Amino acid sequence: MNGVHDMGGMDGFGKVEPEANEPTFHERWEGRVMAMVRAMGANGGVNIDSQRFARESLPPEVYLASSYYQKWFLAIENQLVEHKMVGADEVEAGHSLHTSPPLLRGPFTLDDVKRCATRGSFAREPQSPAAFKPGDKVRARNINPVTHTRLPRYVRGHVGTVERINGCHVFPDSNAHGKGDHPQWLYTVVFDAHELWGDDADPTLKVSIDAFEPYLERL
Amino acid sequence: MAHDHDHHHHHDHDHSELSETQLRVRALETILTEKGYVDPKALDAIVEMYETKIGPRNGAAVVAKAWTDPAFKQALLADATKAINALGHFARTGDHLIAVENTPQRHNMVVCTLCSCYPWEMLGLPPVWYKAAPYRSRAVKDPRGVLADFGVTLAKDTEIRVWDSTAETRFLVLPMRPAGTEGWSEDKLAELVTRDSMIGTGLPKAPAELKR
Numbered sequence: 001m002n003g004v005h006d007m008g009g010m011d012g013f014g015k016v017e018p019e020a021n022e023p024t025f026h027e028r029w030e031g032r033v034m035a036m037v038r039a040m041g042a043n044g045g046v047n048i049d050s051q052r053f054a055r056e057s058l059p060p061e062v063y064l065a066s067s068y069y070q071k072w073f074l075a076i077e078n079q080l081v082e083h084k085m086v087g088a089d090e091v092e093a094g095h096s097l098h099t100s101p102p103l104l105r106g107p108f109t110l111d112d113v114k115r116c117a118t119r120g121s122f123a124r125e126p127q128s129p130a131a132f133k134p135g136d137k138v139r140a141r142n143i144n145p146v147t148h149t150r151l152p153r154y155v156r157g158h159v160g161t162v163e164r165i166n167g168c169h170v171f172p173d174s175n176a177h178g179k180g181d182h183p184q185w186l187y188t189v190v191f192d193a194h195e196l197w198g199d200d201a202d203p204t205l206k207v208s209i210d211a212f213e214p215y216l217e218r219l
Numbered sequence: 220m221a222h223d224h225d226h227h228h229h230h231d232h233d234h235s236e237l238s239e240t241q242l243r244v245r246a247l248e249t250i251l252t253e254k255g256y257v258d259p260k261a262l263d264a265i266v267e268m269y270e271t272k273i274g275p276r277n278g279a280a281v282v283a284k285a286w287t288d289p290a291f292k293q294a295l296l297a298d299a300t301k302a303i304n305a306l307g308h309f310a311r312t313g314d315h316l317i318a319v320e321n322t323p324q325r326h327n328m329v330v331c332t333l334c335s336c337y338p339w340e341m342l343g344l345p346p347v348w349y350k351a352a353p354y355r356s357r358a359v360k361d362p363r364g365v366l367a368d369f370g371v372t373l374a375k376d377t378e379i380r381v382w383d384s385t386a387e388t389r390f391l392v393l394p395m396r397p398a399g400t401e402g403w404s405e406d407k408l409a410e411l412v413t414r415d416s417m418i419g420t421g422l423p424k425a426p427a428e429l430k431r
Contacts, residue, residue, distance in 0.1 A: 067347075
């Protein structure tokens with residue numbers, strides 16, 4: 001979706017402000033949100049792509065005004081209600097009021113924590129040979145789905161070069177919407193800044209994205 | 220929206236006045252616990268893991284090793300996940316980690332313009348600025364401007380390569396080893412490796428900075 005989350009190349013957000021000796025969490029609730037999202041993700045209540053879509057789907061004014069973990073919280077609460085794992089009446093009451101469907105991999109317990117420390121693999125068996133190879137010129141397609149995609153707006157319609165093949169991976173555009181892994185080849189595609197930003201671009205700059213095969217067309 | 224949250228100041232909160240966000244988060248945890256979805260002790264353990272175990276020291280150890288062991292560096296650049304897991308130093312690193320090497324000709328910088336993708340196992344949880352609009356919007360268009368915000372200036376003719384983490388690949392910058400560190404141990408070298416130098420928004424410390 002063409003949301004405010006797709007920020008690459010936007011102006012006006014001001015300076016980057018690093019915080020010296022930044023703590024892991026600024027408030028206790030942030031850690032609880034992070035842990036709940038990790039736990040529900042690890043045991044199959046939500047997936048990484050559906051959670052990203054839920055965050056992107058927050059109203060733009062909410063997205064921009066909320067802190068990072070506020071977005072995480074609002075997104076997981078919305079999604080659990082949407083998936084009928086938590087009722088709106090339960091959110092209101094602050095307690096469980098009825099039975100809910102079990103998690104795919106059961107309750108998240110202490111035994112699951114270690115597994116949670118390592119990202120799962122997103123590699124999948126290829127369904128067909130890779131269409132592109134390093135050195136190929138490709139154009140990022142001009143697609144504008146209202147659903148989840150990982151092709152940022154700032155590269156759409158622009159020409160780049162395939163630099164590396166990263167294997168065949170879960171396709172977020174499908175997985176975010178409960179439509180399965182639909183594995184796709186994943187490429188690092190590099191663009192000259194001039195191609196992206198025109199004559200004012202930094203002449204020393206190259207930018208790459210990791211693009212799934214359906215995002216690309218051969219020149 | 221609750222307005223209790225402030226990125227840049229860490230203040231003591233009066234716990235008798237819980238913010239709306241705190242109350243809602245607590246309520247959701249209660250609901251998930253009552254439903255048997257999560258054990259709160261397991262949530263405690265996740266928080267503790269990121270507060271105490273998983274952080275930029277992991278990445279720094281990898282960088283220091285690459286600085287002293289050419290065979291490891293070669294393996295790291297070929298397949299970072301495989302090379303790091305073969306060390307057995309820390310918890311397994313997830314798949315699809317890519318190490319990118321800074322050279323006198325080329326400086327690498329990592330961003331996630333769409334959300335906040337970051338190599339957690341190597342660097343811990345990302346800092347607020349990495350996840351915020353100013354960095355995500357500008358890194359792909361004006362990286363020298365961003366570097367200036369960090370007090371970093373590169374030579375005018377240095378190529379800058381920005382890696383936008385748009386998929387489940389993750390990137391770790393391998394910064395250049397500072398001059399004047401000949402013969403240093405891996406442990407001592409690791410002290411020079413800052414988190415930002417592994418994102419590409421900073422450079423490693425100089426030996427003189429360590430003594431201070």
